[in-house]
Amino acid sequence: MEQWLRTPLLLMRARYRSPRGSIQWGRAGGGLLERLHEQIRAVFPGYRLLDLREKLGGLRIYVEGPPGSGDRLRSLIALAEVEAERTCEFCGAPGRIRSRDDWPGGWRKSVCDSCHSDWSARRIMIVCGVVRNRG
Template sequence: MSEQVTGDAGRGDQIPGRLTEVGSGWHPLLMRLHSQLLGLAVDYRVEEFASRLGGLRLYLQDRFDSHGEFDGDWADTAGALVEVAEREAERTCEECAAPGRPRFHGDRHRTWIRTVCDRCHARPWPGGSGAPTCVRTSDRQVPERRPRPGGPRPRSVRRRPAE
């Protein structure tokens, strides 16, 4: 098996090259994770890195030894470190690093979930409509309900079996 390298070289294959994808409050915990991962393997690579549903999602590229064998020990150790960082992010404000929790904001068309503290939650989110500027929003529009041609659909009646 050959080792595959994924990720955009312009964005960086390690955590420091991708810090702009999350709020600055998570930067200290991510840099701590980066130094821990460097202690395991200086050439580790990030496959996916994102803020989703108020939490951090981080997936690392698998490692293989010189004989093409999967390095399960590295995967277990690195996975445990990533899991700790993801859980810590769910309790840390993404903006200021204070203790926080996931908060919902939005309307019937779109909703954002971000982990923020009480102080940052009380501040209006930039963007005018209350949408955070650093969180992706869906461009999908909810289709308008139109009446069915020929009138409403008849309701089915459930009959009891004859005894």
């Protein structure tokens, strides 16, 4: 069995790599994912993280737990996904889902007003879960 299947927290800390590869998500310190991991592990110690994706500016988290765990897992994950949509991906401040330059189409991220201007001007970006300044 691959390591990421046995230890979900290792996946969450490894610069947010999912079975499909790296996602461009940089929540400050990864605290949201670590809290979710601890909450799930407290109730279902043997759960498996199946996938972790960035989609439409939010996170999508897919896990597998023991029989009968579906409703409880879904409620924990739903709370984390809502929190992710309201947290700036760059600095961790309160934010909302926006596109670059507030253009109606295009790439969406959850950003605060301060980071939105830097992101729109392409001064900051996220690479393998780390926020980078572009000079």
